[in-house]
Amino acid sequence: MLERRLPRYRPAAPAIPADQAAAERIGRLALRSLYREVALAPKPGLVTPASQGSHGDMDFTTFQRSLHSLRPYFPEITVCGLRGPDFATLQSLGIAAEAEMLAATGGINTHRGAIFNLGLLCAAAGWLIAAGETPEAARVCQVVADSWGDDIRAGLASVPATAPLSHGLAVARRYGSGGARAEAAAGFPAAREVGLPAYRAALAATGDEELAEVQALFALIAEVDDTNLLWRGGPAGLAHGRHAAAQFLAAGGVLSDDWRAHAAAIDRDFVARRLSPGGSADLLGVTLFLAGLGG
Numbered sequence: 001m002l003e004r005r006l007p008r009y010r011p012a013a014p015a016i017p018a019d020q021a022a023a024e025r026i027g028r029l030a031l032r033s034l035y036r037e038v039a040l041a042p043k044p045g046l047v048t049p050a051s052q053g054s055h056g057d058m059d060f061t062t063f064q065r066s067l068h069s070l071r072p073y074f075p076e077i078t079v080c081g082l083r084g085p086d087f088a089t090l091q092s093l094g095i096a097a098e099a100e101m102l103a104a105t106g107g108i109n110t111h112r113g114a115i116f117n118l119g120l121l122c123a124a125a126g127w128l129i130a131a132g133e134t135p136e137a138a139r140v141c142q143v144v145a146d147s148w149g150d151d152i153r154a155g156l157a158s159v160p161a162t163a164p165l166s167h168g169l170a171v172a173r174r175y176g177s178g179g180a181r182a183e184a185a186a187g188f189p190a191a192r193e194v195g196l197p198a199y200r201a202a203l204a205a206t207g208d209e210e211l212a213e214v215q216a217l218f219a220l221i222a223e224v225d226d227t228n229l230l231w232r233g234g235p236a237g238l239a240h241g242r243h244a245a246a247q248f249l250a251a252g253g254v255l256s257d258d259w260r261a262h263a264a265a266i267d268r269d270f271v272a273r274r275l276s277p278g279g280s281a282d283l284l285g286v287t288l289f290l291a292g293l294g295g
């Protein structure tokens, strides 16, 4: 079991300087992955440097402000991971980062999913570093599932029927979709089994990181139970979004000569329907982080 492979929680132990430096590098990788996600274009219905996508209340500047506010968070939660923290400890860091983000954006949710997903992965990477293991992609995902999966799932089940619901919880209740929590608790299967292989195959075929990012994003949209698509468009909107992305891939994806025109048409269609695959965008950030870790 995991307890035997990883050290126990050490609340006050000072970090070894080399571990601290390695953890901070991983925190910077998480932030860089999110910059790459928002800088990417085209992305259907999502915010890019040139477009607000399907969003009236945020643009590229909002995302830049949000990312600036998160600069200390990712190194901090990775360093916290060195001590083998419990879920409640991580949750308090995540909630504080959410508050910083909302203060920086004037109350707009730009990175709630990313704070959660990448925060957990960073903490897992820290834990592995302290155990003397290389924080490879598959291992960090496994540590998230094994160490905190039960607590993450318990959080979804324990919300009182009368509690005010976030959009994610509202669609979880209405449609039984687990969203960001289910994905994290299971060790990020969509990022590992869909995003990462699509990214690596397209990178090998084209040698172009941006093309590989576009391909990974469409692969994720085609497969993920994206609670942002569900919230905006209901089950029909989610099915429509997934089908459009699957058609893009079936036509050859970024290897097709006219992929840009095809992606632009899907973007126009998503914007006309107010659809935004924000969960898939967050999982593209996770995919780029895992690709950066390697393994």
Ligand SMILES: CC(C)(COP(=O)(O)OP(=O)(O)OC[C@H]1O[C@@H](n2cnc3c(N)ncnc32)[C@H](O)[C@@H]1O)[C@@H](O)C(=O)NCCC(=O)NCCS
Pocket: 090, 091, 092, 093, 094, 095, 098, 110, 111, 112, 113, 114, 115, 116, 117, 119, 120, 166, 167, 168, 169, 178, 179, 180, 181, 183, 224, 225, 226, 227, 228, 278, 279, 280, 282, 283
């Ligand atoms: C768990 C969180 C993200 C819950 O989100 P919630 O269900 O309330 O939904 P909400 O609509 O507010 O946000 C969901 C976020 O997940 C992303 N998302 C949507 N679908 C998916 C999916 N299938 N997979 C991954 N991410 C997704 C969205 O882009 C969005 O940003 C969060 O609000 C929370 O509990 N924050 C506290 C911080 C915390 O627990 N941190 C733990 C350690 S870092």
Ligand SMILES: Nc1ncnc2c1ncn2[C@@H]1O[C@H](COP(=O)(O)OP(=O)(O)OP(=O)(O)O)[C@@H](O)[C@H]1O
Pocket: 037, 038, 045, 046, 047, 048, 053, 055, 109, 110, 111, 112, 113, 114, 167, 228, 231, 232, 276, 277, 278, 279, 281, 282
């Ligand atoms: N590049 C991006 N563009 C837009 N959304 C993104 C992008 N990257 C990630 N997201 C995610 O999408 C979510 C925003 O979607 P949305 O605006 O639908 O959420 P909401 O605020 O819950 O709902 P609504 O705006 O419909 O009231 C953010 O939580 C963010 O994590």
